[in-house]
Amino acid sequence: MIQAAAWAILGLLAWLPAHGAQQVDHGRSQITVVSRQMNVPVEAKFARFNAQLAFDPSRPEAGKASIEVDLASFDIGNDEVNDEARGRNWFDAKNFPRATFVSSSVRPLGGGRYEVRGPLTIKGKTHDVTAPFSVKTDTAGHSVFEGTFNIRRLQYNIGEGVWKHTDTVADEVVIRFRLYTGANRP
Amino acid sequence: MTDGHPRYGALAISLHWLVFALVVAAWALGLYMVDLPLSPQKLKYFSWHKWIGATIFLVAGFRAAWRLAHPAPPPPVTMPHWQHGVAGASHLLLYVLILVIPVTGWLYSSATGVPTVYLGWVQLPDLVGKDKVLAEFLKELHVSFNWMLFILVCMHATQALKHHFFDRDDVLMRMAPFLAKRSGRR
Numbered sequence: 356m357i358q359a360a361a362w363a364i365l366g367l368l369a370w371l372p373a374h375g376a377q378q379v380d381h382g383r384s385q386i387t388v389v390s391r392q393m394n395v396p397v398e399a400k401f402a403r404f405n406a407q408l409a410f411d412p413s414r415p416e417a418g419k420a421s422i423e424v425d426l427a428s429f430d431i432g433n434d435e436v437n438d439e440a441r442g443r444n445w446f447d448a449k450n451f452p453r454a455t456f457v458s459s460s461v462r463p464l465g466g467g468r469y470e471v472r473g474p475l476t477i478k479g480k481t482h483d484v485t486a487p488f489s490v491k492t493d494t495a496g497h498s499v500f501e502g503t504f505n506i507r508r509l510q511y512n513i514g515e516g517v518w519k520h521t522d523t524v525a526d527e528v529v530i531r532f533r534l535y536t537g538a539n540r541p
Numbered sequence: 542m543t544d545g546h547p548r549y550g551a552l553a554i555s556l557h558w559l560v561f562a563l564v565v566a567a568w569a570l571g572l573y574m575v576d577l578p579l580s581p582q583k584l585k586y587f588s589w590h591k592w593i594g595a596t597i598f599l600v601a602g603f604r605a606a607w608r609l610a611h612p613a614p615p616p617p618v619t620m621p622h623w624q625h626g627v628a629g630a631s632h633l634l635l636y637v638l639i640l641v642i643p644v645t646g647w648l649y650s651s652a653t654g655v656p657t658v659y660l661g662w663v664q665l666p667d668l669v670g671k672d673k674v675l676a677e678f679l680k681e682l683h684v685s686f687n688w689m690l691f692i693l694v695c696m697h698a699t700q701a702l703k704h705h706f707f708d709r710d711d712v713l714m715r716m717a718p719f720l721a722k723r724s725g726r727r
Contacts (some may be wrong), residue, residue: 393588394661398654432654432671439579523581 376407376419380497380535386424387532390508391525399431399440406534408500410461412490415469418461422532424454426477444515451478459483467491471502477511488532497537505529547614548715556604557716560597560639564694567593568687591650591657595665598643605636617710628700631693638690645683652676 387400403425410418427448429440441448458473468489475484488502507526508514514524549557567590574586616625647665650657654671658664669675704712714720 392584393658395588395656395658396664397656432673435579517581520581523584 376409376421377498377536379406379408380537383533383535385533386422386530389529389531391527392523394525397431399429401425401428402430403428408498408534408536410490410498410500415461415463418458418469418471420456420458420461420471420473422456426452426454444518445513447478454478456484475506478513480511482506482510486530486532493535495537497535500534500536501532503529503531548711548718549614550611553604553607553611554716554718556600556607560601560604563593563597563600564639564690567597568691571687587655588658588661591646592660594643594646595657595659597639601636601639605640608636614715617704617708617712619708619710620712631697635690635693635697638686638693642683642686642690645679645686649676649679649683652679 381404384404384406385400386404387398389396389398391397401424404423406420406422408418408420410420426446427441429437429446429448431437431440440446446454454475454477456473456475458471460473461469461471463469464487468487470485470487472483472485474481484504484506486502486504488500491499491501493499505527508524508528509519509521509526513528518524548554570586570590570593574583574590577583577586616628647657648669651667651669652672652675656664656667669679701713701716704710705714
């Protein structure tokens with residue numbers, strides 16, 4: 356009985372902040388990047404990140420997002436490239452382990468689409484980015500936030516030294532996110 | 542025009558030597574690039590190698606169609622009958638390999654998650670998805686077929702030289718008439 360009450364309280368405690376900021380479901384959420392080398396699009400993903408989202412479609416302007424990406428979890432499917440990407444010329448993940456994004460404003464674009472703006476910090480460099488996104492509700496009642504935006508890698512010193520020239524690896528990099536709210540599955 | 546020395550047509554001869562030059566270029570680049578450490582140069586070489594491979598496929602495809610429409614000149618009367626069969630079979634296998642090898646390279650590239658963008662311009666569809674085990678298999682296939690082709694090309698050249706210097710017939714000259722002019726052998 357006491358146990359049941361304790362679980363109920365725990366459940367309530369877990370539910371309450373969920374209506375403030377919700378942790379995303381890491382099992383299903385994805386953050387991927389598509390870079391172009393010799394005009395060849397190559398996709399990679401970040402296996403580890405933290406994201407807290409607070410969003411109410413009836414008050415989109417009050418929405419908030421805070422995302423932290425573990426840069427060492429970069430995975431393009433090739434060990435040699437992964438090592439290079441984590442190394443000094445690219446993310447320098449030892450000295451700059453995390454990329455962070457904190458929203459400063461959210462505005463509706465109409466038709467279930469919105470736009471979030473805020474500073475993105477990677478490798479000690481901060482620039483404002485704007486990302487359009489859509490919000491849908493899946494069958495389990497969880498929200499799915501999906502969007503795509505571009506950054507210029509050289510603004511963040513990503514790809515220094517021999518990689519600085521953009522004739523092989525393009526400056527523009529596409530970042531895609533699909534974030535599911537809801538409890539993390541065990 | 543052939544003054545009793547039947548030979549291949551000018552286009553057939555040009556296509557033969559063009560494919561040969563492209564295959565040698567793809568081999569040289571392929572052998573050189575694979576062991577390079579990751580660099581922008583290496584990415585460029587990989588793209589070039591794929592472009593050459595796709596070109597070989599296109600030229601060889603056209604060449605095979607041309608050959609079907611324009612039969613080879615008859616073999617010299619001095620050539621034993623059983624050799625006709627062996628020569629025909631090895632020529633067929635050469636055609637098969639120069640058509641199949643680029644396809645295995647394309648599939649291998651797809652399986653590693655790197656699409657092929659011909660001349661940095663036309664993106665070929667990925668017929669297989671990103672798959673490490675499949676990629677490893679296709680890599681072995683691509684390499685093995687190339688060694689098979691290498692051995693066949695060596696035999697092909699050895700036989701041509703044997704016909705020229707030992708049998709003293711027209712087999713080499715009908716595909717390399719420019720050599721005859723230079724050596725003044727006719």
